[in-house]
Amino acid sequence: MGITTNIEDDKKELAKKVQRLARLGVRLLDSSKGGVVVMNEAESSLVSEVKEKLDKDPLLLELKTNVHKQKVDELQERIVEEAHRCRYTVTLRMLERPDCRKLEVAGAAKGLYKCSGSSTSTSFRSSYTHRQYLWLPALLNAGKSVNMVGEKVVIVFDFDRTLIDDDSDRWVVENMGLTHLFNQLRPTLPWNALMDRMMEELHSQGKTVEQIAECLKQVPLHPRTISAIQSAHDLGCDLKVVSDANQFYIKTILKHHGLYRCFSEVITNPTSVDGEGRLRIFPYHDMTSFHGCRLCPPNLCKGLVIEQIQASMSEKRKSRFIYLGDGRGDYCPTLKLDKGDHVMPRKGFPLWDLLLSDLNLLKADSHEWRNGEELESILLQLIEKIYKE
Numbered sequence: 001m002g003i004t005t006n007i008e009d010d011k012k013e014l015a016k017k018v019q020r021l022a023r024l025g026v027r028l029l030d031s032s033k034g035g036v037v038v039m040n041e042a043e044s045s046l047v048s049e050v051k052e053k054l055d056k057d058p059l060l061l062e063l064k065t066n067v068h069k070q071k072v073d074e075l076q077e078r079i080v081e082e083a084h085r086c087r088y089t090v091t092l093r094m095l096e097r098p099d100c101r102k103l104e105v106a107g108a109a110k111g112l113y114k115c116s117g118s119s120t121s122t123s124f125r126s127s128y129t130h131r132q133y134l135w136l137p138a139l140l141n142a143g144k145s146v147n148m149v150g151e152k153v154v155i156v157f158d159f160d161r162t163l164i165d166d167d168s169d170r171w172v173v174e175n176m177g178l179t180h181l182f183n184q185l186r187p188t189l190p191w192n193a194l195m196d197r198m199m200e201e202l203h204s205q206g207k208t209v210e211q212i213a214e215c216l217k218q219v220p221l222h223p224r225t226i227s228a229i230q231s232a233h234d235l236g237c238d239l240k241v242v243s244d245a246n247q248f249y250i251k252t253i254l255k256h257h258g259l260y261r262c263f264s265e266v267i268t269n270p271t272s273v274d275g276e277g278r279l280r281i282f283p284y285h286d287m288t289s290f291h292g293c294r295l296c297p298p299n300l301c302k303g304l305v306i307e308q309i310q311a312s313m314s315e316k317r318k319s320r321f322i323y324l325g326d327g328r329g330d331y332c333p334t335l336k337l338d339k340g341d342h343v344m345p346r347k348g349f350p351l352w353d354l355l356l357s358d359l360n361l362l363k364a365d366s367h368e369w370r371n372g373e374e375l376e377s378i379l380l381q382l383i384e385k386i387y388k389e
Ligand SMILES: [Mg+2]
Pocket: 158, 159, 160, 161, 162, 325, 326, 327
């Protein structure tokens, strides 16, 4: 419905009225019995149909049964109530969508719930984990709009010994036969230049970039770290990697595990493949001008990176940070975090020691973790806590 110029004069008034009704959300449908059916979208019959058929979706029924088994502040009753009042439906996946007025309700019941909703729409995906399911009321309360929630939490992952259990540089050195040369050159070169030199060595031995990629694909990732990343992403958090490894390593590993799409940015030492097929690794910061931070290596001050991310955030929608790391290079950025932010240092690793040495320097709250299980449970608890605040 739109412009009325092509409409005969005597029907223009009627056309305008129809347009007005359309703007109010009323739909006119042709009826097979002749005449017109008037349907108010706000009280769509599709919604009643969805409500009716919710009980026929085996996955949803199973989910509801399991939710009933849990006893958390009577949340389960409220959730099920919510599910049955849902004229109104939100899938958590929608949190990514900036325009929540165009929500697509994609139910697991193969198109059953597929419809457009209003800005207050919610739908229940049977593929939710119980934890996600339990969060729905929290997300919907207190008039918080869905897209506000989506932009609220920024999660920054260090890569080596945080996102992956191992160190990607050492992994390549050890698994591609470079240990001897590495140990020889270690005292003579800064880390970043040393890794570039290692790539030169591989190239001179005839090893290709594809072979390096194959080696990187063998790096194990803890399954709970994978699910933590996926859940945080599904919940609308903004995930970033800030690492002193390099673009090629990180991208290869994240892509191999299907996680690359979960990150809005990977901030690390850049790489390129030169004309001869040699992988080159460059410093993140220009080495000719010192960045001025004495806590960090010359090629990358993660604290500066965090300050840049903070500065890029909108004033109105102040973001909360969760920073996960293990190494010395993660100390500087954690000191840049504010009150209300969270740092997750890996227990027993250098960052954890440094933080313990003077907790007064830290404005953010600290939560230690040891492995993928703890990483996942603490991270998801923190996101939940922030969403509820
Ligand atoms: Mg690390």
